[in-house]
Amino acid sequence: MGVTTNPVMSENQEGVDRVMQGMPSIDHLETSLRGKRELGQLLGAHAQPSGRARQIADGYVRLVEKTVLEYKEARTHLIRFLAEGIVDDLHRAQDHFESCIQSLHRGLIYFDRLRGFGYKRGDGTPFIPRPRELEVLRDTVRAPVRAMRGALEHLDNDILDGTLSEDSPAGPHLGWEVVTLGAHKLRYADVARWIEQLHGFAALLSRVHLQVGAAPPAG
Numbered sequence: 001m002g003v004t005t006n007p008v009m010s011e012n013q014e015g016v017d018r019v020m021q022g023m024p025s026i027d028h029l030e031t032s033l034r035g036k037r038e039l040g041q042l043l044g045a046h047a048q049p050s051g052r053a054r055q056i057a058d059g060y061v062r063l064v065e066k067t068v069l070e071y072k073e074a075r076t077h078l079i080r081f082l083a084e085g086i087v088d089d090l091h092r093a094q095d096h097f098e099s100c101i102q103s104l105h106r107g108l109i110y111f112d113r114l115r116g117f118g119y120k121r122g123d124g125t126p127f128i129p130r131p132r133e134l135e136v137l138r139d140t141v142r143a144p145v146r147a148m149r150g151a152l153e154h155l156d157n158d159i160l161d162g163t164l165s166e167d168s169p170a171g172p173h174l175g176w177e178v179v180t181l182g183a184h185k186l187r188y189a190d191v192a193r194w195i196e197q198l199h200g201f202a203a204l205l206s207r208v209h210l211q212v213g214a215a216p217p218a219g
Helices: 007-022 033-042 052-086 087-115 139-154 155-161 189-203
Strands: 179-181 184-187
Touching: 007 052, 033 189, 052 087, 052 139, 052 189, 087 139, 087 189, 139 155, 139 179, 139 184, 139 189, 179 189, 184 189
Parallel strands: none
Antiparallel strands: 179 184
C-alpha cells in the first residue's frame, strides 16, 4: 500500500516551517492565570495592601493571559493558512495578532503602574526589578509596541483620510518573521520574548503553592 500525503501541506511545508521558526511557540505558557488568581484570593493567598493595588494586579493578570491566548491563536491560524491555503485563516491570524498587540500595550501600562507600588520579595529585593534589569520595562520595548498599537488604532482613519499608501493592506501584514503596518514593524520573536517576561510575573501573582505537613497525632 502506498503512502498518501496531503498535497497542499507538501506544497507549503517550506512556508509552514519558516513561520514556525520565525514565530516562536509560547505553548508552554499557562493560560489559566485568572482562575488561579481568583482561587488564591478566595484562599487569602493574594491579599493586596489596598483595593487599587489588587485591582491593578487583577487587570495585569487578565491582560497577560489575553495576550498569550491571542498570540497563540494568531500563530495557529497563520500556520493553518500556509498549510491548507484557506484565506479565512489568514484573516483570523491578522485579527488575533492585532488583539495581541493591543493587549500587550495595555499590559505594559499595568505592569509599570504595578511596579510603582514597590512590592518586595521575601528577601527584601523589589518584586519587579528596574528597567535596566528587565528588558520589557525599557522604552526600547514600550515605544515600538506603543507605535504599532497606535498604527492599528488609527488604521481606519488613515484609510478613510487617504494618508495610508494605496498599496498597503487594510490590516497588519503578517510576514515570515515580522508583522508590518505602514512604517511600523515588530519581530514575532521579540513579541514572544516580551510576552514570556510579562507572563513570569503574572504567574507569580496567580499561582497558589500549598505545603502539606504531617497530620497532628490523634487526640
